[in-house]
Every structure is written in C-alpha cells, then in structure tokens.
Amino acid sequence: MKTFSKLIAITAAAVVTSIVGCKPRGAQSAVSGDAAQKTYVAPGKYDEFYDFVSGGFSGQMSVYGLPSGRLFRVIPVFSVDPEKGYGYSEETKAMLNTSHGFVPWDDLHHIALSETNGIQDGRWVFGNGNNTPRIARIDLKTFRTAEILEIPNSAGNHSSPFITENSEYVVAGTRFSVPLDNTDGDVPINTYRQNFKGTVSFVHVDTSGRMNIAFQIQTPGVNFDLARAGKGKSHGWVFFSCYNSEQANTLLEVNASQKDKDFIMCVNWKKAEEYVKAGKAEKRAVAYAHNVYSELTHSATSEIEKEVLVLDPKNCPDMVYFMPCPKSPHGCDTDPSGEYIVGSGKLAAVIPVFSFTKIQKAITDKNFDGDYGGIPVLKYEAVLYGEVQKPGLGPLHTEFDADGNAYTSFFVSSEIVKWRLSDLKVLDRVPTYYSVGHLSVPGGPTRKPWGKYVIAYNKITKDRYLPTGPELAQSAQLYDISGEKMKLLLDFPTIGEPHYAEAIPADLIMKNSQKIFRIEDNQNPFAAKGDNNARVERKGNEIHAYITAIRSHFTPDNIEGVKLGDVVYFHVTNLEQDWDIPHGFAVKGANNAELLIMPGETQTLAWKPDRVGVFPIYCTDFCSALHQEMQGYIRVSAPGSNVPITFSTGKNEGTGPIAQNK
Numbered sequence: 001m002k003t004f005s006k007l008i009a010i011t012a013a014a015v016v017t018s019i020v021g022c023k024p025r026g027a028q029s030a031v032s033g034d035a036a037q038k039t040y041v042a043p044g045k046y047d048e049f050y051d052f053v054s055g056g057f058s059g060q061m062s063v064y065g066l067p068s069g070r071l072f073r074v075i076p077v078f079s080v081d082p083e084k085g086y087g088y089s090e091e092t093k094a095m096l097n098t099s100h101g102f103v104p105w106d107d108l109h110h111i112a113l114s115e116t117n118g119i120q121d122g123r124w125v126f127g128n129g130n131n132t133p134r135i136a137r138i139d140l141k142t143f144r145t146a147e148i149l150e151i152p153n154s155a156g157n158h159s160s161p162f163i164t165e166n167s168e169y170v171v172a173g174t175r176f177s178v179p180l181d182n183t184d185g186d187v188p189i190n191t192y193r194q195n196f197k198g199t200v201s202f203v204h205v206d207t208s209g210r211m212n213i214a215f216q217i218q219t220p221g222v223n224f225d226l227a228r229a230g231k232g233k234s235h236g237w238v239f240f241s242c243y244n245s246e247q248a249n250t251l252l253e254v255n256a257s258q259k260d261k262d263f264i265m266c267v268n269w270k271k272a273e274e275y276v277k278a279g280k281a282e283k284r285a286v287a288y289a290h291n292v293y294s295e296l297t298h299s300a301t302s303e304i305e306k307e308v309l310v311l312d313p314k315n316c317p318d319m320v321y322f323m324p325c326p327k328s329p330h331g332c333d334t335d336p337s338g339e340y341i342v343g344s345g346k347l348a349a350v351i352p353v354f355s356f357t358k359i360q361k362a363i364t365d366k367n368f369d370g371d372y373g374g375i376p377v378l379k380y381e382a383v384l385y386g387e388v389q390k391p392g393l394g395p396l397h398t399e400f401d402a403d404g405n406a407y408t409s410f411f412v413s414s415e416i417v418k419w420r421l422s423d424l425k426v427l428d429r430v431p432t433y434y435s436v437g438h439l440s441v442p443g444g445p446t447r448k449p450w451g452k453y454v455i456a457y458n459k460i461t462k463d464r465y466l467p468t469g470p471e472l473a474q475s476a477q478l479y480d481i482s483g484e485k486m487k488l489l490l491d492f493p494t495i496g497e498p499h500y501a502e503a504i505p506a507d508l509i510m511k512n513s514q515k516i517f518r519i520e521d522n523q524n525p526f527a528a529k530g531d532n533n534a535r536v537e538r539k540g541n542e543i544h545a546y547i548t549a550i551r552s553h554f555t556p557d558n559i560e561g562v563k564l565g566d567v568v569y570f571h572v573t574n575l576e577q578d579w580d581i582p583h584g585f586a587v588k589g590a591n592n593a594e595l596l597i598m599p600g601e602t603q604t605l606a607w608k609p610d611r612v613g614v615f616p617i618y619c620t621d622f623c624s625a626l627h628q629e630m631q632g633y634i635r636v637s638a639p640g641s642n643v644p645i646t647f648s649t650g651k652n653e654g655t656g657p658i659a660q661n662k
C-alpha cells in the first residue's frame with residue numbers, strides 16, 4: 001500500500017512537473033553580481049523605460065519603470081476602480097457599456113503600443129478584453145482609457161489587439177468559435193462543425209486614435225490564439241495562430257491535441273481592403289457598443305452600432321491562407337525585418353520558423369496541401385525556413401533584439417532561451433521563477449527593438465516572496481541582455497496576472513504628459529467654473545449640487561433641503577490649475593465609490609440617501625495642510641418636510657455657545 005501510494009505520488013509529481021512546469025535549481029544564486037547597481041535608480045532620478053503590463057483577470061493595465069521595477073500607476077481599463085471613481089462616477093459609467101449592458105470587469109491579456117513606420121511612437125496603448133470581447137485605447141497624454149470598442153461576432157477576444165506598422169489596424173481574432181450573431185444561436189453544442197464559425201476583425205485607427213471596425217473575415221470554426229502583423233517586406237499581412245483545427249467542442253485538452261499540426265492563418269489585409277472597396281463584403285446586422293471618453297466634456301458616451309462588414313474567403317481568393325504549425329501553436333511572432341514568422345507549439349519539441357519570401361513563392365506556385373474549410377493550406381516544407389532543434393519544453397512566445405537574436409519563453413521547462421535567427425542555433429538559456437508566460441524586450445515586437453533587457457512575466461511565484469496566504473503576487477523578472485549571456489537582475493511583483501507587456505523609452509512619452517485640464521475648456525454641462533457658479537437646484541426628486549473644490553474647501557459645504565427619496569447628484573469641479581492637485585469627494589453611506597477629480601475637471605457622484613439625518617462629505621486626497629478641514633454637511637429631511645433648499649460656504653455659522661472646559 002505504502003509503495004503503491006508512493007508510486008502514485010512519484011507519477012503524479014512527474015505529470016505535474018511536465019504539465020505545470022518544473023522548478024529550476026539554484027533559485028537563490030542565479031542573480032548576477034552587479035545586479036543592484038544595474039537596477040538602482042537613485043531617489044529623484046527617472047527610469048529609462050515605461051513598461052505597460054497587462055493585468056489579466058484584474059482587467060487593468062499597470063505602468064512600471066524599468067530597470068527599477070517601480071509601480072507608477074494602475075490604469076483602469078475594463079474593470080471599475082474605486083480608487084479613481086472609474087466606472088462609479090456618472091461620467092465614466094458609459095465606458096463599460098456593452099451590448100450586454102454594464103460589464104464592469106474583463107480579462108486583459110495583450111498590450112499594443114501605437115507605431116509609426118514600425119517604431120513605437122508613444123501616442124496610445126491598446127488592450128484587449130478577453131471575456132466580453134472589447135478593445136480599449138488608452139491615451140498616453142493622460143494615461144486614461146479614452147475609448148472602448150466591443151467586437152461583434154466574437155467570443156473571447158484573445159488574439160488581440162495586435163497592431164500594424166502605421167497603426168492602420170489593431171486586429172481581433174476570436175478565441176471561441178460560436179454561431180455568429182446574425183444566425184440562430186440556439187443549436188446543439190455538438191453541431192460545432194456545422195454551425196460554429198470564427199472571425200478575425202480589422203479595427204481601423206484614424207489619426208485621432210478613433211477606432212471603427214473596418215471589416216471582419218469569417219473563417220472555419222477554430223480557436224484563434226495570438227497574432228502579429230507583418231512589417232517591412234511583410235507589411236500588409238497579419239499572421240494569426242490557431243489551435244483546435246480538430247474542431248472539438250468538449251474536453252479540448254485531449255480532443256484538440258489530436259492532430260500533428262494546427263495552423264497559422266496568413267491574411268493579406270491589403271487584398272481584403274480591395275475586396276471591401278469592390279463591394280465583396282456582406283453587411284450584417286449585429287449590435288456592439290462603442291464608448292468614447294471626451295477630455296472636453298470629461299464624460300463618456302456610449303453608442304450601439306448596428307452593422308458590420310464581413311468578408312467570406314470563399315468569395316475572396318488570394319486573401320487568406322493556412323500555414324501548418326506543429327502542435328497547438330500559441331505565440332506567433334514576426335521578427336524586426338518581417339521575413340521570419342516564429343510559431344510556438346505548446347506541445348511541440350521544435351520551434352518552427354517560417355519565411356515570408358517562401359510563403360509568397362508557395363502562393364505563386366500554388367504549392368498547396370489541399371484546403372481547410374475552403375481555404376488553401378500551404379505546404380509546410382515549402383514555407384519553412386527551419387526549425388530550432390531541442391530548444392526547451394512548451395514554447396509560448398518570442399521577442400527579438402536588434403542584433404538578429406530571438407528570445408523564446410518556455411512554460412514547461414520554465415526558462416528563456418536565446419537563439420539566433422540566421423542559423424537557428426540556441427545560444428543561451430536562463431531559468432525563470434517560475435513558469436514564464438509572455439516575455440518582452442523593449443521594442444521587441446517592432447522594427448526597432450531597443451534591446452537591453454528581456455522581462456519574463458511568470459505564472460507562478462511560490463517561494464520568491466514573503467508568503468501572503470494562498471495567493472502570491474505574480475511576478476516579473478528583469479534580465480540584462482546586453483552581453484552574450486542573459487543575466488538575472490531583478491524580481492518585481494505585478495498587479496493581477498501579467499500576460500503580455502511592452503516597454504518604451506521614457507522620453508517618447510514623458511514630454512507629452514498632460515499636467516492639468518484647462519478650466520476654460522471644460523465643457524461638462526454640470527461644471528461650475530467658479531465659486532459664483534456653485535449652487536444647488538431641485539428638479540423633481542433630483543437634487544443637482546454644482547460644487548467647486550479648491551484648497552481647502554468645497555463651495556457649498558452646507559446643503560439643506562434634501563428629502564428622503566431624492567437622488568442627489570454631486571457635480572464636483574476641481575478649480576485647481578496646478579499639476580498633481582486632485583481633490584477627492586465622498587459622502588457617508590454612498591454605495592458606490594469616491595470621486596477623484598483632476599485639476600480643471602468635473603465629475604459626478606450619484607447618491608440616494610437611505611435615512612434622515614446629517615451626512616458628512618469630505619475630500620479624500622490629502623491636498624494641503626488644511627486637507628482635513630476640507631469637509632462639509634448635507635442635511636436630509638423626511639419626505640414631507642418643508643425645509644427649503646439652502647446652500648452656502650462660510651455663511652451658515654451657528655450661534656450657540658461653544659463648549660467650555662470646566
């Protein structure tokens with residue numbers, strides 16, 4: 001019995017090791033001698049790079065400095081954030097509207113920084129909502145979510161948002177194939193092969209940043225996983241990895257791992273644009289939300305769009321090809337020249353590297369291996385540049401430096417492997433602690449990698465930090481790649497689960513950073529642009545309080561005449577015109593959150609008092625020496641009361657005796 005259970009334990013351990021990842025040796029001693037010096041950013045000094053890190057199931061994006069690993073900001077994107085009032089203030093609620101109504105959470109996996117000529121330009125950063133399919137654009141002047149676009153005909157927006165060289169498009173490939181939105185979705189799940197379809201969406205980004213869905217391409221039912229746009233010579237193409245070419249609808253762990261090869265789907269989007277122009281796209285009735293935040297009104301608007309253009313490859317020859325890729329590909333990455341496309345089969349023993357030149361030749365020569373759902377399949381041998389042999393176990397993602405090297409993350413063998421594009425030779429490997437998912441080199445997905453570091457984003461932390469109960473902070477690790485050998489420099493914890501991240505030189509962003517909003521430009525209809533505009537008005541059972549905030553008081557700070565059953569809207573305008581002086585606003589018993597109002601901005605908190613009494617309000621952000629004095633009272637009377645609306649600051653002082661010490 002004992003031996004038997006021991007055997008089970010050993011077998012289980014082996015299985016766990018191979019699937020869950022193994023723990024490298026020498027976890028403590030792996031750090032290099034001059035690491036502290038290389039990551040030390042002295043007090044008052046700036047980091048060299050901004051690092052935008054996806055928050056996974058936190059739905060947020062966080063901003064770190066490199067090489068210090070210091071956290072600067074958490075940008076709320078798809079999830080409500082009470083710290084900033086995001087999704088709680090009346091002005092921001094519309095950002096989280098979808099065709100399913102208000103959806104205050106999502107799962108953000110991938111980051112895409114805007115590019116010009118294939119080089120990061122520091123204007124915007126995009127992120128995907130994986131669960132209720134959405135793409136968000138964050139404005140890097142304000143570090144705020146400026147726009148969220150829902151993706152119709154999609155279910156699990158994982159293969160997203162990958163960006164083309166001039167930010168023409170961000171793409172969105174659906175993870176789950178499903179019955180499309182304009183068809184009857186009430187079908188048996190085991191009719192996947194007949195009724196389920198995939199789509200990839202091309203979301204156009206105009207010069208102001210505004211997004212719209214230019215077109216979608218309908219595909220056979222598969223799972224799209226990741227994507228990368230071509231660059232340089234492969235500009236005009238996007239490569240999407242996909243798994244489940246078996247078209248399984250249950251127990252995918254086994255059933256979607258049957259075939260020796262799945263696919264990378266190659267899309268010629270220039271061709272697709274021609275087909276759209278030629279009227280080949282079908283207009284389909286769908287419904288998806290398009291939410292835009294205005295820095296003038298300091299408010300979001302949400303519209304439901306009703307139509308999308310869909311191209312069917314059957315009617316559009318020479319637009320889409322499948323390229324076989326070993327064993328459930330995950331990452332699909334293009335090198336800085338655009339010639340090489342690196343596939344990473346999660347269960348593969350090699351890393352296949354494809355050649356764009358060979359892909360073009362195979363297309364010209366019609367060197368096909370039949371078709372898949374009517375889409376030509378290119379011959380593996382005809383498009384393969386070569387395979388990296390014995391790289392490691394469980395390759396996931398690849399990034400590049402400017403010297404012709406690639407860096408691939410290995411989940412199962414828990415390491416980063418450096419290899420050379422020219423001869424596909426493995427040059428170096430370093431352990432990660434533990435089970436790396438994505439990795440990132442600053443500028444690594446672009447035509448101009450900045451190099452210097454590779455950062456591993458790990459799934460498991462185990463013994464690396466002080467224990468914090470059952471869940472530990474997930475972690476990032478910074479490695480120096482300036483020499484021949486990679487050197488571990490630093491561990492730093494992350495917010496939520498980090499998937500992809502992108503780093504960019506700080507000077508491309510910091511010079512544009514916005515300091516205040518000009519009060520003259522404030523077009524919020526509820527703004528009070530000076531104390532003489534502050535007032536309280538009743539409209540039926542709505543009370544609108546137009547309040548100003550400036551160090552260190554609210555105007556008005558005494559409000560009476562509110563009755564139980566009223567809804568009070570506190571419209572708070574921060575009159576400050578000075579950098580880094582937000583004011584906060586909170587009222588006792590409010591069941592939502594605070595407001596945090598930037599200089600020159602107006603934000604609104606809705607409050608439904610639940611009882612009669614006097615309720616304090618106060619500023620939540622320590623703004624001056626007399627911040628604690630920045631407070632006031634709201635009186636709530638019984639429903640039938642005849643207390644009139646009154647409001648004031650500094651004019652309502654009581655006359656009773658002050659308590660004396662006796």
Ligand code: K7E
Nearest residue numbers: 109396437438499500
């Ligand atoms: Cu984490 Cu890009 Cu969702 Cu790989 S994905 S790890």
Ligand code: CUA
Nearest residue numbers: 619621623627
């Ligand atoms: Cu305003 Cu504290």
